Amino acid sequence: MPTLLPEHVGPLLASSIYWHLPVLIVVISLVYSATRYDEWDSILREAFRWGLRLTVFLAVIVIVLYALASWI
């Protein structure tokens, strides 16, 4: 029976690959916003807005897929 060696991932991270998604959202939001502005308040404000948009977008996809998986 094939097994993953346990020393590579902790039990929490091993439970789901989706735990890594917040890192992606934060990095994309910050880098994209920092390429549009030089002032920190503008960067952080824009990053927050983009983070929110990405999170909502992904949440909608999760809900749609969950609904499809549940009812079809």
Place this chain on the structure above:
Amino acid sequence: MSNPTSSTRPVPLAAQPTSLWAGFLSYLVPGLGQIYQGRVGKGLLFLVCIYGLFFLGMYLGSGEVEVNDRVYRITSNVYLPDTAAKNNPWGLPWRLAANLYNRPQFLGQFWVGIVAWPAIIQYITYNPAQESGPIFGTFMREPPETTINRLQTAGDKRWDLGWVYTVIAGVLNIMVIYDAYAGPAFGPAGSERSREGDAKHANPSA
């Protein structure tokens, strides 16, 4: 004396000095061009974010699985395999083009800069008769096909997620390179473009 036309005359955008050197520095190391230009905080932000994402992706994309008492190990998901002889459906004239067609991920990973160069050196010095490269060993070297197959069938999906992260890090660095080359989209602090961006913030529908 007031100028009656001043209120209607369009305000020209401040010319942004471009810097190829800063762009090249940001290609080498994300954020280095911005640090060179004195925008240290922003440069460090780019450095931490892009290297953080890239190395997290590499960590997720490396590891080993044990199948039938045999361990299959992969050291990195950043590599460029020499597979043109096996697969070149478009009949691409250049070997490199065919190899990039077979692994387009590297087109994104390449832009993260100097940390992807071991993969290029491994590609140039690749010798299928040997198990490791002359300088970097097996690091960023094309893994054997059996190892990839074992990892994908016996491992979880982290391996695939890992290369996605490294590709996104590389593609984000293209924007960072452009920021070092030409400045931010809405200009440096105090410029017309910056004020334009702030006004857009205040009234997004405008």
